[in-house]
Amino acid sequence: MTDTIANDEAHALQEADALVDQLAELLEQEFEALKAQDLDQFEVLLSGKNHLLSELTRITGVTQLNDADKLGTHWNDFRTRMLACRDMHRRNEILIMRKLDAIRGALESLNVNESASSVEVYDRLGQIKRIRRLRGFTEV
Secondary structure, eight states, rough: OOHHHHHHHHHHHHHHHHHHHHHHHHHHHHHHHHHTTOOHHHHHHHHHHHHHHHHHHHOOOOOSOOOGGGOOOGHHHHHHHHHHHHHHHHHHHHHHHHHHHHHHHHHHHOTTTTTOOOOOOBOTSOBBBOOOOOTTTTOO
């Protein structure tokens, strides 16, 4: 009976190792898609990432951070590799946040009628552009 449990755990570890390899590759592809602003590819990869994470949860039984402590010492390499994947995920998240900030800044600069805008618009000579509202011919 103990051999069966050991074999099952070894098989689970082997399966989890294969999935974490796929996850690391997928996170790298996700980063490249984000850099290229290929949102269609990013969404496909996101779906694949969620599937891999679900499978890893099923295999390991880890649903919360403390659950990882219940895995034996033979899972240490797996833990290390999952931490590397977490770091890759965080890198991708930072890239997304930076791109969103840049988009927000661009949108704020286009909304020049709003006086509360914190983004200033410059002309091609580097001078702050003065926004003047021109009166139409029907306005007095």
